Amino acid sequence: MWFATRFDMAATLSSVEQLVVNATKQAEIFVEAFYAAQDSSIAERAAKVQPLYSPAARITWNGNPIPYNDLPAFLERMPKSLHEVQAFDCHPISGSATGAPPSLVLSVSGQVTHGDNGPPSTGTIHARDFDFLPRVFSQSLILVHDPTAPPIGAPENGAPGSGSQYRISADSFRFC
Amino acid sequence: MATPAAAAALFNAALPKPVTASNQPGGSGNHPNGEGSRGRGRGRGRGRGGRAGGGATASEGEDVGMTDVGEGGARRRGRTGARAGPMGERPHPNSRARGTGTGRNSPAVIREGGRSQSTPAPGKATPVSGSTIDTLKLFLLSRYTAEARMLNMENMAEDPVLTQAGLLAPGVKGAPSNMAGAVWKLAAQLFPDLVTLSLANNHLTSLLPLSPFHLTSNLPKIENVSFANNSLSQFRDLDPFSPLIGKKRADGNAKGWSNLKELVMTGNPMVETGERALEYQVQMARRFATLTTLDQQPIDPNIAFKAAEQSAKLTPGLSPSIKSATAKKKQRDPIVFPVPVTGGFFESEPTRDFVGGFLTKFFPAFDDERPALLPAYAPVCTFSFSTDTAHPVRSKAKKIGGNGDKRFPNQHKLDWKPYLGPEGSRNLTRVKYPAKRINTLKTTPSAVISSIMSLPKTKHPLDEATKFVFDTFTMPGLLAPTAPDTPGETVIYAVVHGEFTEFPSKGVRSFDRTFILAPAPPGSAAQLAGWPCIILSDVFVIRGYSDPKVWAPPPPPAPPAAATQPAVPGAVPTAPAIAAPGQERAEGLTDEQQSIVLQMQDATNLTYTFAHLCLVQNGWDAATAFTNFQALQANGAIPPEAFRPTA
Numbered sequence: 001m002w003f004a005t006r007f008d009m010a011a012t013l014s015s016v017e018q019l020v021v022n023a024t025k026q027a028e029i030f031v032e033a034f035y036a037a038q039d040s041s042i043a044e045r046a047a048k049v050q051p052l053y054s055p056a057a058r059i060t061w062n063g064n065p066i067p068y069n070d071l072p073a074f075l076e077r078m079p080k081s082l083h084e085v086q087a088f089d090c091h092p093i094s095g096s097a098t099g100a101p102p103s104l105v106l107s108v109s110g111q112v113t114h115g116d117n118g119p120p121s122t123g124t125i126h127a128r129d130f131d132f133l134p135r136v137f138s139q140s141l142i143l144v145h146d147p148t149a150p151p152i153g154a155p156e157n158g159a160p161g162s163g164s165q166y167r168i169s170a171d172s173f174r175f176c
Numbered sequence: 177m178a179t180p181a182a183a184a185a186l187f188n189a190a191l192p193k194p195v196t197a198s199n200q201p202g203g204s205g206n207h208p209n210g211e212g213s214r215g216r217g218r219g220r221g222r223g224r225g226g227r228a229g230g231g232a233t234a235s236e237g238e239d240v241g242m243t244d245v246g247e248g249g250a251r252r253r254g255r256t257g258a259r260a261g262p263m264g265e266r267p268h269p270n271s272r273a274r275g276t277g278t279g280r281n282s283p284a285v286i287r288e289g290g291r292s293q294s295t296p297a298p299g300k301a302t303p304v305s306g307s308t309i310d311t312l313k314l315f316l317l318s319r320y321t322a323e324a325r326m327l328n329m330e331n332m333a334e335d336p337v338l339t340q341a342g343l344l345a346p347g348v349k350g351a352p353s354n355m356a357g358a359v360w361k362l363a364a365q366l367f368p369d370l371v372t373l374s375l376a377n378n379h380l381t382s383l384l385p386l387s388p389f390h391l392t393s394n395l396p397k398i399e400n401v402s403f404a405n406n407s408l409s410q411f412r413d414l415d416p417f418s419p420l421i422g423k424k425r426a427d428g429n430a431k432g433w434s435n436l437k438e439l440v441m442t443g444n445p446m447v448e449t450g451e452r453a454l455e456y457q458v459q460m461a462r463r464f465a466t467l468t469t470l471d472q473q474p475i476d477p478n479i480a481f482k483a484a485e486q487s488a489k490l491t492p493g494l495s496p497s498i499k500s501a502t503a504k505k506k507q508r509d510p511i512v513f514p515v516p517v518t519g520g521f522f523e524s525e526p527t528r529d530f531v532g533g534f535l536t537k538f539f540p541a542f543d544d545e546r547p548a549l550l551p552a553y554a555p556v557c558t559f560s561f562s563t564d565t566a567h568p569v570r571s572k573a574k575k576i577g578g579n580g581d582k583r584f585p586n587q588h589k590l591d592w593k594p595y596l597g598p599e600g601s602r603n604l605t606r607v608k609y610p611a612k613r614i615n616t617l618k619t620t621p622s623a624v625i626s627s628i629m630s631l632p633k634t635k636h637p638l639d640e641a642t643k644f645v646f647d648t649f650t651m652p653g654l655l656a657p658t659a660p661d662t663p664g665e666t667v668i669y670a671v672v673h674g675e676f677t678e679f680p681s682k683g684v685r686s687f688d689r690t691f692i693l694a695p696a697p698p699g700s701a702a703q704l705a706g707w708p709c710i711i712l713s714d715v716f717v718i719r720g721y722s723d724p725k726v727w728a729p730p731p732p733p734a735p736p737a738a739a740t741q742p743a744v745p746g747a748v749p750t751a752p753a754i755a756a757p758g759q760e761r762a763e764g765l766t767d768e769q770q771s772i773v774l775q776m777q778d779a780t781n782l783t784y785t786f787a788h789l790c791l792v793q794n795g796w797d798a799a800t801a802f803t804n805f806q807a808l809q810a811n812g813a814i815p816p817e818a819f820r821p822t823a
Contacts, residue, residue, distance in 0.1 A: 013614075020617055021610045028604065058649050063518035077514035087564035087603040091617065091713045093692055094556040095655045095665075103654060105669075107715040109564040109692045114511045131511060136568045136722045138670040138688040140715075142651065169654075172647040172671045175517060176686060176722050 019092050027090030029133040029164040030143060033153030035083045042080055046072035052152065054144060061173050079114040085136070086110040093142075101145040104166065108139045109176075115121050117155060135175045142170040309362070312340040316363050326400075327363060333378065347378050347385045352366035356387035364394035376404040376440075383408065388416035389425075398433050407444035410457040413446070418463035438469040447471065454479070480675065521647040531648045531670045534693065534708055536667065539636040543676075546628050551701035553621035554694065554710040555620060560602040560617045561631065561716040563595045568686075568722040577684075577721055587721065590683035593711070594719060599627045624714070633679040644674035668693040686722050690715040772798050777820070780805050786818040 014022065030052075037048035050071050053059065059066040066074050092102035111134035139140045143166035151163025194643040315337040319328045332338065332345030346356035363370065371745030373395065375386065380403070392398075401417075408414075421621075437458060441447050448456035460470050461480035468474060522528035541548040553559070571577060577587030595601050602616040616626040637643050648671075653664035672689045692713040696702040702710045765773070776787040779802060794801035808814050 003367075005191040016619070017614045020614050022615050024604055024610075055694060058651075060521040060647055060649075061515065062513075063521045063647065065521060072601060079511050079513070081744055085605065086566045087562050087605055087717060087719075089560055089602050089604055089715050089717065091558035091560065091715060093654065094554065094558060094619070094712055095694075105692060105713050105715060106688055107562075107671075107688060107717055109562075111566065112570060114504050114513075121344040124491075132572055133569050135570060136558070136686075136719065138671075138673060138717070138719075140688070140690045142669060144654075157186070159517075170649050170651060170669055172521070172649070172669075174645070174673055176673055176688065176719070 005154070018033065023090050023092040023102065023104050026101075026164050027088060027104060029153040029162075030106065030166055031085060031088050031108060033164065034141075035085055035141055039080075039082050042076065042078075045078075046075040049075060052168055053171070054169045055170060057167075057169050059168075059171040062175060081112055081114050081118055083137070084110050100147075101166075103145065103169075104143040106141045106143055108137075108141070110137060111135065112137045112175075135148075137173065138176045139171065139173045141168050141172075143167065144169045155166045239277075279603040297319035307341075308343065309358070309704065311337060311343055312359055312362055313366065316359065316366055320367055320370075322709050324372060325367070325369050326374065327367060327370055328374045329375045329378070330374055342423050346387070347375075347380050351385065353385070354387075356385060357390040359609055360387065360390045360394040370395055372400040373398050374402040374404075374408070376402050376443075378406055380406040380408060383413050383416070390419055392432050395429075396433060397435055399435050400438040401433070403444065404440045407445060409445040411446060411456075411463075414460075414463055420465060422462045433464070434466065436464045436466055439464060439467055440471055442471045520645045521649075523648070523650060526667060527648050527650055531646060531668060531691075531693070532710060533644065534670075534691075535644075535672060536638065537707065539638055542628070543633070543635050547625060548705075549628065550621050550625050551705040552707045552709075552711050553624050554702075554716070555621065555710050556619060557621065557624065557710075557714070558617055559624040559627065559711075559714040559716070561595065561600065561627070561718065562603040563592055563601040564603070564717060564719040565592050566720065568720050570597070571720065575721070576723065584684055584721065587684065589681035590678065590685065591681070594630075594632045597630065599630050634676040635679065636674060636676045644672065646670055646672040651692075654692075665694065668709070684721045686719045688717040690721070769796060772796065776801060781819050783818060783820050784813075786814075 025076055034049075037045065037052060040048050050068075053068060053071065055068050057068050059068065059071065061074070085108055088106060090104050090106045093105055094102075096103040113132070114132040115132055146165055146167045149165045149167055151165050153163045177661070294368070315335060318335075318337055320326070321328065333348045338345050344351035346357070346359055364796050380386070383403075414423070417432045417436070418429060419434045425431045441460070446456070457470060457475055457688060461467060461475060461477040465476050465477050465480075522531075531678070538549070538552070541552075575581065577584040579586070579588075584751070599616060604613070605614065607613055618627045649669040650666055651669050652666045654669075655669050668691075670691045670693060672691070673687070674689075675684055675686045677684050690713070691711055693709040694712055696707055700710065732754050744794040765788075767796070773784065773787050773791060776782065776791055776798060777784060780787065780790075782790065782805070789803050790805055791798065794804055805814070
């Protein structure tokens with residue numbers, strides 16, 4: 001009975017609720033695409049990551065501002081990373097949408113391992129390997145919808161337009 | 177049939193008669209009857225894995241360390257008499273040996289005629305039949321040289337006697353685990369004068385299959401041994417043979433070979449020549465204080481003591497070359513980031529101060545009086561909290577919050593349950609149902625406050641600024657304009673990271689909180705309550721505690737007094753080359769000289785160091801210095817790093 005109720009619920013969502021649900025779906029698509037791009041090989045990384053940002057984006061990495069045009073150079077100097085997203089949450093920003101999809105604030109939390117060797121297996125956590133252990137990271141993004149942007153992160157056989165047209169307009173990344 | 181006396185009789189019958197086919201050089205040990213057949217039978221029975229109703233013998237422990245502890249391997253210790261045979265048959269209750277109250281002797285079922293050894297269970301301890309004993313004796317006798325008192329056990333895998341009988345030699349893969357023990361026991365009985373033993377060319381990667389315990393127990397008087405041309409790589413492989421190093425025996429008797437004079441390890445990976453030769457020799461000398469010849473070279477065992485004073489670390493385990501090879505394989509390049517981790521980002525100080533002021537009001541209210549936050553939230557706002565319950569790996573590695581951590585004694589009392597409720601954790605990796613996604617996002621201030629009130633009480637350590645960091649951005653145009661053709665409104669986007677103590681457990685959690693703040697409209701409840709802004713969005717993430725030291729900005733770099741360091745690409749940069757706050761000053765300069773240097777710098781755009789140098793070389797004559805500088809510069813003799821970077 002509750003099963004049917006869920007589907008009924010979908011049909012009777014108010015517009016605000018629909019906004020919220022859409023926002024969460026967009027967040028899922030974006031998170032997956034974003035960290036897949038971040039974790040790609042150093043040669044490909046800049047080309048995959050930079051398009052996810054809007055040209056006017058304000059980016060900081062551990063307190064250091066990175067201008068949009070310097071992003072490829074910065075990414076080339078970063079060691080290879082492997083992000084493990086453990087939690088994320090996304091709100092549509094109230095007052096940002098009038099007819100158009102709203103801007104979103106997305107907060108991601110997880111652990112990231114750097115270097116070529118990949119994360120150590122859980123059985124070998126040892127203080128002597130400290131420098132190679134994953135760090136906790138927290139990344140907070142503001143996503144703004146861009147109707148001209150090519151959708152990213154669409155599944156291969158998904159419906160057309162199922163990707164995300166959001167682009168990052170603010171990014172704050174920190175090791176925690 | 178399975179009574180002790182009957183078993184003993186069986187084995188006695190299997191004993192070779194005093195004169196056998198193979199050469200029997202004189203030696204009283206070859207006449208077993210001298211010891212008394214009963215004793216031999218008893219000893220024989222215990223020498224093999226099969227304990228022939230050996231209960232009666234268990235109580236009469238033999239000396240020279242034939243204790244049950246080592247007998248047949250620890251594996252058998254767990255077996256009791258009630259163990260079923262492979263076909264499911266249970267041993268006859270009467271066959272249960274007496275004296276197994278110790279539980280260490282496991283009585284096996286002795287089948288009549290003994291079991292054929294043609295199909296030994298690999299690695300298992302199988303009851304050794306009389307025919308096996310015969311074969312082993314034949315094998316041993318074929319390898320013994322009486323004049324040299326030497327037993328040559330080289331290349332046992334291809335021994336004709338053993339292969340013909342279908343036996344696997346000890347040390348060969350698949351050989352029964354008690355084979356070696358039986359061999360040494362026989363050897364001790366056959367050759368009591370044995371002093372030289374060779375185990376070369378046996379493809380041994382470890383000496384354990386040779387049962388070192390039995391070897392040293394049965395043949396304690398060995399003086400010369402060769403393990404040449406095997407694959408032994410660890411010094412500690414020799415520990416069981418050493419009287420000094422390694423685990424002591426359970427019965428407290430002396431272990432190992434206390435008379436070892438010559439040792440040959442040539443052809444093993446553990447042997448070191450060249451610069452590590454001394455360490456290898458020291459390791460051998462440590463183990464055998466009576467050693468005089470190592471690898472056919474004389475050796476002075478006292479080096480073990482001398483080296484202990486000098487050398488840094490003796491590695492008790494792997495030989496150094498192998499250790500470095502394995503270390504190289506595991507080596508990881510150090511992780512270097514293009515920029516260092518720095519403090520909170522802000523575009524302008526007013527923004528930073530504004531947000532700082534807001535947080536100074538927000539967190540105490542969150543700690544002590546949550547309802548006071550009600551006016552701070554915009555009439556249409558969003559709030560949710562989520563938990564990242566994964567345990568931070570680095571905290572785990574440093575054992576932060578573990579047992580006995582004085583700084584965090586209460587971490588174990590923390591529970592995530594209060595956060596995982598109907599209001600709660602909106603972790604979108606876990607929360608998938610649309611209904612819950614909707615319900616956990618609060619959009620009116622009263623709903624926000626009731627959600628906040630459901631969270632455990634917190635205390636943020638606001639008096640310790642190092643425990644917090646926040647980045648702030650101003651986002652113009654983020655909000656849709658309120659009137660057409662007006663620019664969108666500006667909001668402040670602030671991300672705070674910090675920690676708080678949670679009550680009642682008093683454990684510490686880390687958190688991240690993202691705020692979107694808009695200016696408080698004039699006359700609004702927020703302004704009237706003294707809030708500088710209203711909260712449009714509040715995303716609250718609670719995590720396991722992780723150390724915020726990583727946020728602390730690096731210590732301010734020391735002013736470069738020496739020549740400027742060349743920039744290493746990819747390394748964490750030190751101070752930017754722009755003039756550090758506070759003018760640098762070489763030592764011993766008077767104020768006048770300092771001002772000359774500064775003027776020189778202005779004129780030439782040299783760095784301080786080079787300007788100083790130039791003046792010193794020219795006797796502090798500014799004019800000459802400047803002239804010479806121009807001449808050198810015309811010749812291109814001045815390196816580019818001598819100049820200040822163009823700001």
